[in-house]
Amino acid sequence: MWKDFFYFTRSERRGIMVLIALIVIVITVGFLFSEYQKKKEIADTAFSQKEYDDFPVSLHEKKPKPISRSLKEQKEIVLTPFDPNTTDSVTFLRMGLSSRLVNNIFRYRAKGGVCCIWIKRS
Incomplete structure (x- = not known):
């Protein structure tokens, strides 16, 4: 009885192996992408903090007046x-x-x- 449910032909076994391989690839890519996003967030946070710190200084800089038409x-x-x-x-x-x-x-x-x-x- 168990053999009727778990017996697969050669092409079905290949299909199952391909599906398992695709699932592993998708999980791996998802993991690598999330790691890349974390590194990018750290870099963005540092850049944003630098801009935030430089903003008050830029307010006091003398800017050229626009040319009047x-x-x-x-x-x-x-x-x-x-x-x-x-x-x-x-x-x-x-x-x-x-x-x-x-x-x-x-x-x-x-x-x-x-x-x-x-x-x-x-």
Whole structure:
């Protein structure tokens, strides 16, 4: 009776041996990986402690001020109501728009573009 339950063919025995080998490999890799993680944690802890100790010193270091973007000469801008469909380039330039933007507006108009925000709706 016992022989019926525990008798395996040659291919079944090979399969069992492969499974046992795979289990041993997985357990070994898991053990080695956990040891590697412990060593890495110790190194990370030492580095973190050094950063923590150096932080108060870095607060008192003089840092260079960022370069200000406001060094460019600012044009005086006059706010006036206008219709972008009929306004000329001089008015746009007086309002502070760049010449490139004014050219884009005129090209838009030349291709049939209309700014419909200013058109009254009935």
